[in-house]
């Protein structure tokens with residue numbers, strides 16, 4: 001196969017060269033072909049350097065010490081909040097709460113809005129949610145006697161928006177939906193969902209874990225009350241997540257966890273709490289990861305969004321074409337608006353076996369239910385193979401992947 | 414043959430293969446020839462937890478000898494099962510316990526398998542070992558209880 005003219009190899013190679021791990025080998029000399037970017041992104045050298053530099057020049061606890069380093073670390077941490085606010089189009093950095101990840105962001109909101117729910121109130125989710133955007137709501141719904149309603153997924157792997165319109169009604173208190181499906185790559189019309197939620201006075205929560213590394217996000221345009229993502233999927237370290245919340249909504253919520261930093265004053269007669277975002281950040285935060293996230297966002301923002309979209313679409317089309325000829329291949333979802341995440345099965349083979357053989361050939365993919373068991377049930381499968389791409393994915397990697405897949409299937413049948 | 418001797422034979426067989434592809438082709442072949450699993454025992458009661466693919470394992474005890482029927486919906490897993498059953502199947506419980514699964518690392522399987530696969534294999538071995546431990550503790554027939 002020749003390199004399609006639409007994929008500019010010069011640009012990809014330039015970006016790729018900044019990721020040391022992408023030129024390593026696995027299993028005794030097999031060049032790594034990393035196609036598991038949706039699970040976690042790799043980190044460019046500048047992010048790695050930023051973390052090292054933080055520890056050699058800045059490290060200190062934040063918001064507490066009365067010394068030079070404490071001020072420097074606090075400034076770096078708050079600078080990250082500014083950077084994230086600008087990245088998401090938030091009205092102010094006070095709307096940005098740092099969490100451990102998307103998962104904690106969902107848990108935080110579910111726990112702190114719980115008191116508003118009465119028995120019979122409804123939480124609307126979708127059939128393509130990650131377990132992180134299902135289980136926290138279920139736990140809370142059980143406690144409050146609330147009911148979970150589910151927007152179904154169509155055969156093309158898109159949300160049934162007509163069903164959504166009839167599900168979202170006066171009883172709805174929260175609508176929570178994934179922006180981009182981690183299993184199908186479908187981009188959901190979340191602005192429309194947020195508008196539906198708003199029209200019935202419900203809060204809207206958008207899981208942006210997969211969306212942030214695609215088109216630019218503008219929470220104001222989306223009209224959501226909450227938006228969450230994990231730093232590690234955006235070229236930054238693990239252990240840090242972002243929860244955007246509309247300020248007046250955040251202000252109306254009680255604390256999530258108790259501890260240092262989240263208080264105004266503490267006494268055994270009664271404690272008063274800090275304003276958002278600090279109200280929701282108990283304890284010493286992950287400053288190193290916040291510093292890494294600042295650099296990651298700056299790095300990512302410098303890659304032209306039009307180029308990103310173009311590359312993502314070209315590489316996805318190229319991959320679909322490269323594996324399309326494999327006998328018995330089923331690709332799940334063909335949404336009109338999708339990103340570079342391909343979930344598929346090959347008749348007569350088990351996804352786990354394909355994954356093992358691809359791995360033996362140096363190709364890293366994910367196999368399993370991708371933490372979306374309800375969606376798997378809807379698709380009628382227990383597991384799929386998922387290849388996910390990034391700005392660093394080359395046509396050559398896709399060629400290696402397609403050849404390895406063909407070989408694996410040949411060995412298994 | 415004792416399980417440890419069978420394990421040595423298995424290791425020797427794998428030493429003949431120089432690349433991963435031949436190893437996997439052999440495991441896949443073993444998987445294709447795994448004896449059929451009794452359909453009535455393909456139930457959740459016999460599922461081994463902790464495996465990426467579904468694994469059913471059903472022991473039968475004759476005196477102190479353990480026999481295993483096992484199956485999986487994944488072929489490589491079936492091959493791994495075939496290897497375990499070759500070493501441990503039809504053996505006295507105390508011989509099974511006395512043979513830790515070091516042959517898997519000697520074959521180089523533990524490092525080559527993905528983490529989830531390796532965990533699944535460990536779950537299967539633990540399951541076999543647990544059953545053997547229970548059987549080994551029962552008083553043997555003919556011995557005073």
Ligand SMILES: Cc1ncc(COP(=O)(O)O)c(C=O)c1O
Pocket residue numbers: 038039100101102103104130132133178180181182207209210230241371
């Ligand atoms: C769509 C989606 N939501 C939520 C999560 C959970 O993210 P994390 O494990 O980083 O909290 C993921 C990541 O796997 C995801 O893809």
